[in-house]
Every structure is written in C-alpha cells, then in structure tokens.
Amino acid sequence: MNSTKNRLFFSKEGVVGQDQFAANLNPLRKLLMPASLVCNLQQDRYLFSLGIVATLLNNQTTVLPPSLAPQAIVASMSGARDPVIFAAAPDNDNIARRISFDGTEMTSVGHEDFRSSLKDARAEIRVFSSGTTKHPECNVKTWSMLRGGAAITDQILQGLDVEPDSLALIGTTPHGHMFGLEATVFAALGFGHCVYRDTVFYPADLEAATKVARELGFSKLVLVTSPAHLRFLESTILATPEICCVLSATAPLSRAQAERIEARGGVKVMEIYGSTETGSLAFRRTTQDETWTPAAGFRLVSGTATGCTAGAPHLPEPVLLGDDVDLRPDGHFKLLGRTGDIVSIRGKRNRVSALNAILVEVSEISDGIFLHSKRESNDLLAIAAVPALDNALSETVIKVAIRKHLLRYVDPAFVPKKILIQKEIPRTPTGKVRNEKIDELAKQAGISG
Amino acid sequence: MKDQNSSENNEALQIEVAELIVDSLALEDIKASEIDHNASLFGDGLSLDSIDALEIAFSISEKYGFKLRSDDERNEEIFSCVRSLARHIAENRVT
Structure with missing residues (x-):
C-alpha cells in the first residue's frame, strides 16, 4: 500500500501515501461516528491527521486542548454529551472514553479526493488561547482557515x-x-x-x-x-x-x-x-x-x-x-x-490575569499573585503567596500544593520555580496591587530588571 | 564490599546529577543538597517542563558522552527522579 507518489507522511516504518491515507479514513470514520466531539491527543502525526480529516468528513467537532494538563483536557470537552478521546495511550482514560486506531484497517474504497470534499466543510476544530479567567478561550477553526x-x-x-x-x-x-x-x-x-x-x-x-x-x-x-x-x-x-x-x-x-x-x-x-x-x-x-x-x-x-x-x-x-x-x-x-499582560515563555503564551485566577483557588493559600518580568524572548515568572490562616503547613508543602494545583490547569512552562511566601500581599482597599508593589515583590523574587 | 562500593558510587553520582540539574537549569533558589533524590523532577516536585528536560539531556550528553532519545520507552521512568536518572547514566555513560 506504500506509494512512492503523493507521499504524505514518513517514519522508520516507511512512507504513507495518499492512497493509504484515503483507505484508512472509512474505518476510522466508523469508529468515531457515535461521538459528539473528538478530543484528538494522537502523538503520531499520521494518526492525528487521520483523526482530523475523519471528524471533518463526519461533520463532528474536534478539540485540541491547550496543554495535556488534566483540567485543560476536561475544560476543552466541557458541555459535550458523549465526547471521546482519540489517543494511543491510556493516560487520560479516567476523563473520557478512548478510541484508538493503529492504521492497519483499510477499505478498498477510500477518500482520495478528501481535499475537495472538505473545501467547504463547516465542522469545527477548536483550539484554545489564554483568556482572562482560568478557562482558556475557545477559537473555532475550520478546514479552510487552517489550510x-x-x-x-x-x-x-x-x-x-x-x-x-x-x-x-x-x-x-x-x-x-x-x-x-x-x-x-x-x-x-x-x-x-x-x-x-x-x-x-x-x-x-x-x-x-x-x-x-x-x-x-x-x-x-x-x-x-x-x-x-x-x-x-x-x-x-x-x-x-x-x-x-x-x-x-x-x-x-x-x-x-x-x-x-x-x-x-x-x-x-x-x-x-x-x-x-x-x-x-x-x-x-x-x-x-x-x-x-x-x-x-x-x-x-x-x-x-x-x-x-x-x-x-x-x-x-x-x-x-x-x-x-x-x-x-x-x-x-x-x-x-x-x-497588556501577555506572558511569553518558550514560545508559549498565557495571561497574568488567567494565571492569577487559577492561583487564588489554591486552598493552602489565602492570597497570591503572579509576578511577571517581560523579556524580549523568555519572560520570567514568580509567585508571591500568603499561607491560609488556618494552616500550619511548612513552606515546602505550600509550594508543592501551589505547583500541583497550577499543573492541573496550565503548561509546566507557566509554573514558576520561584515562590515567595509572604505574610500579606500589599493590596489597595479595592483589592488591586499597585505596580510599584509588584515591582518590589519581583525584585525580592530576583526576576526584575 | 563490592556492593558497598557500588552503592557509594551511585550515591556520589546522584549528588553529581542533582548538581548538574541545578547548574544546567540555573536554579538560583534551589540548592543541589536540598533536592530529594526520590522526588519527582516534573509535576509537583521540581516542576520542570519539557525544555528543562532537553536542557538536562544536553548537559548529560556533554558530560557523560551519550544521547537520550524520545523513542526510549523508559523515558518516563528515567526522568522520574534523581535516583533513576543517575542509574540510567551509570548504565550508559561513555565518559
């Protein structure tokens, strides 16, 4: 089945041509058909691409979570009646039913012309960017937009x-x-x-x-x-x-x-x-x-x-x-x-306001704020946090709790290694923290300048 | 006696690996001696990310003369903590 013409993907297993891609589509479409929404977590670009085209041809919605953090996956599928995760690995089997496909099943009648079938496809591929709340913002894409x-x-x-x-x-x-x-x-x-x-x-x-x-x-x-x-x-x-x-x-x-x-x-x-x-x-x-x-x-x-x-x-x-x-x-x-407050670390972007919305939910702290120092390429982040009044936990335990909580929602790039434990966050009566106070804390954390 | 030497060597290598992590990632507020050799390097332990892993892998190849690969099925285990990373280095080091 490996064609030397119209080669689409390659690996040490050989080349996948357009003919094999087309022949794999029908069996996968059947497998995915009952799902209301497909969260595509395939690591193999060929299987991932098959999943994208199969859902588009089925007129189903695909979601691509902003990170592999469990809450990010859950949030990306929220509201869906019968979502499935299309993946090879069982890492997220506790979140939703998983469908896997290894590409061995093929049909003789394929979709060689899938590009022309998809030209006007309206099915959604949802990708996410950071918003101002803890929930990432959904961006709806279509075949023609991504092409x-x-x-x-x-x-x-x-x-x-x-x-x-x-x-x-x-x-x-x-x-x-x-x-x-x-x-x-x-x-x-x-x-x-x-x-x-x-x-x-x-x-x-x-x-x-x-x-x-x-x-x-x-x-x-x-x-x-x-x-x-x-x-x-x-x-x-x-x-x-x-x-x-x-x-x-x-x-x-x-x-x-x-x-x-x-x-x-x-x-x-x-x-x-x-x-x-x-x-x-x-x-x-x-x-x-x-x-x-x-x-x-x-x-x-x-x-x-x-x-x-x-x-x-x-x-x-x-x-x-x-x-x-x-x-x-x-x-x-x-x-x-x-x-604005966009943070860029290693090419990934988030917003300080979104990170703060997640931070304040850590039950081991009574208050907390992200400290952000903009750089041309990699920004620096730190956290200032106040332990909850009723806990007698060590600083180490509190820091671990903060990191654990953040990792449920965001990419590890946005989880700072520097966490300052403070007696209070110097907020104004309206709850804001003035820039000069943030600068002082950033200096204390060693990320300013 | 051999077991004792091997255990001491492994302990020394673990200390060396903790130092390599602190140095290669420039972890200013974490001392190598403070790193629990059994604690998770990623997640809620040191909360390293994938590029940190790349940085550590780069330092390992420079110092110990062998390269890590993504298709090694043991990667998750290798990078789980300082102790297992040191064990992997001991098994594969060229220099």
Whole structure:
C-alpha cells in the first residue's frame, strides 16, 4: 500500500501515501461516528491527521486542548454529551472514553479526493488561547482557515526551488498547537507536503529522522521548530547538509543563531509570526529582514483604538493582534512587543490575569499573585503567596500544593520555580496591587530588571 | 564490599546529577543538597517542563558522552527522579 507518489507522511516504518491515507479514513470514520466531539491527543502525526480529516468528513467537532494538563483536557470537552478521546495511550482514560486506531484497517474504497470534499466543510476544530479567567478561550477553526494558515509554509517551501518529491518536513513543535498544526499537519493535508510522523525532541531524534529520510530518498529537509528547541539542535543542523531550511516560530529567534546556521551554506532560516487567533500570518528571513512580510492575502490595519488587526480571506473577520506593531506603508511591519499582560515563555503564551485566577483557588493559600518580568524572548515568572490562616503547613508543602494545583490547569512552562511566601500581599482597599508593589515583590523574587 | 562500593558510587553520582540539574537549569533558589533524590523532577516536585528536560539531556550528553532519545520507552521512568536518572547514566555513560 506504500506509494512512492503523493507521499504524505514518513517514519522508520516507511512512507504513507495518499492512497493509504484515503483507505484508512472509512474505518476510522466508523469508529468515531457515535461521538459528539473528538478530543484528538494522537502523538503520531499520521494518526492525528487521520483523526482530523475523519471528524471533518463526519461533520463532528474536534478539540485540541491547550496543554495535556488534566483540567485543560476536561475544560476543552466541557458541555459535550458523549465526547471521546482519540489517543494511543491510556493516560487520560479516567476523563473520557478512548478510541484508538493503529492504521492497519483499510477499505478498498477510500477518500482520495478528501481535499475537495472538505473545501467547504463547516465542522469545527477548536483550539484554545489564554483568556482572562482560568478557562482558556475557545477559537473555532475550520478546514479552510487552517489550510489558509498553512499556505505560508507552502509559500516558503515553493520558494526553496527544490524538486517536490525530494522534499520532506521534520517537526519539533507539538502538532496540537497552532504553529505545529499548520506548518506540519496542514502542510501535508492541505498542500501534500511529506511530513515525519514522530515528534523530534532530542538532537538524537533529529539524527534518527534525517537517517530515515535519507534512506527513503528525501534529499532536502525542512525543520519546523521553535527558538526553544533550536538552541539544542544547532550542532545537528550544522552537521546535516540535507536540512535546507529551518522554519521557526518567532519568540523571537536570535539573529546571531540564524547567522551561525546559515553560515553552513545551503540553508535558509525563516521565521514565522502568528497567533492562535490568526494562524501563521507573516514571515521574514531572520538574517536579512528587520521587518515582517505578511503572507499572501493577509492585510494588517493599524490605527484602531485598541491596536492593530490582521485580516485575510480565510479568516471570518479581522483579528486584533496581541503585539504592538509598527506598520509600514508597504504593508511590511515591525513587532514592538506584546500588549497588556501577555506572558511569553518558550514560545508559549498565557495571561497574568488567567494565571492569577487559577492561583487564588489554591486552598493552602489565602492570597497570591503572579509576578511577571517581560523579556524580549523568555519572560520570567514568580509567585508571591500568603499561607491560609488556618494552616500550619511548612513552606515546602505550600509550594508543592501551589505547583500541583497550577499543573492541573496550565503548561509546566507557566509554573514558576520561584515562590515567595509572604505574610500579606500589599493590596489597595479595592483589592488591586499597585505596580510599584509588584515591582518590589519581583525584585525580592530576583526576576526584575 | 563490592556492593558497598557500588552503592557509594551511585550515591556520589546522584549528588553529581542533582548538581548538574541545578547548574544546567540555573536554579538560583534551589540548592543541589536540598533536592530529594526520590522526588519527582516534573509535576509537583521540581516542576520542570519539557525544555528543562532537553536542557538536562544536553548537559548529560556533554558530560557523560551519550544521547537520550524520545523513542526510549523508559523515558518516563528515567526522568522520574534523581535516583533513576543517575542509574540510567551509570548504565550508559561513555565518559
């Protein structure tokens, strides 16, 4: 069944072509059909993609939780009558019924034309971004919106001037989050690019993936990654001449690092800007461009009271950006920094107000506040907390309780290692904490300046 | 006698691993001697995240000359605490 044409995914098990993908769809559609909503937690990009297309063809809703924290998974499925989790591992079997699928069951009549069937599909794929409460905000996507976001990846890949059959993508970014979803899964589903099934994490994983790619005849590779991963993968990239392009989310990416990688020769480092709300919307070549170029179809409009908006034919309406922008007359723009209380750590974003809403629910404390120090790339976070009056717990026990509680709701990146135990949080009579008081606590926690 | 030496070596390696974690992650407010060698490195223990694991793996490859891989089914166990990480290093170290 492995076709050498129309290759969509590859792994050490071989190549999966469009024919196998199409033949796997009907059995999976049948399995998923009774569910009202499908929470897709597949780690294998091929099975994940099958799940996405099967639910879209079934006109079912897919949810992709913001993290693997149990409460994040529960919250993403709230209100659904008979939700299922589509996953290989039993990690969340206590949350909802699990459906697994290993890809061995196929039918002779498949959905080779699934792309044209999905062109006008209205079924929802729900992705989440941080709101101002403890509950993440739901962003509804459709096939055309996610394909529209992946168009920027396709545009960059087309510009590499490489024979399409020899090109493959390897990703380090989680495909359940917007950048990885668009730049790997929808690059395959929407545009037919061939993508590595497994997630690359350690440098040895990248070495193994490139070896597999070489054996399968892929001579040019694109690494889809983030600045947080790139730091550890640099020496492997330098030693792998097949990698002809690094496609990184911005956090931002260090220009010096991009220059070191491009100095190897035969490799371009491209950076992509976007958000959960907009999808990927602009790109730049980090070594050459100060400003960002919007992807084809995107238009930014500044001058509104609240900030800059981005609109595109595949978005239902213009979206307010989470960054301040200096928009040039030619449509290119410069990023000036994040707006409001948005925290960015290792490319992941959250809001201080949302984190505080979760923190105050810790029963072992009577008050608490997140302390936030903005940085160009990785922000610093700490917590100031006041033990509950009626407890005589040690500081260690209280800190463990805080971390345990936060981990039920948010990605570990937002769980600070620094927790200050205080007698009180210096609030005003209206309950606010003045900026200068927050600065003092941040200084005490060693995260200011 | 051999068992005693092996146990002492393992204890020394655990202390070394705790120091490697503190140094590679620049944990300013945690001393290596304060880390419980049986406590969870992730979750409610040291509350490390995936990039912290990458940082630790990078330091391990530099110091002990072997590389960790995602497809190792024992990864969860290896990274469960300082003691098990030290055991894995002892079994695989090249330098």
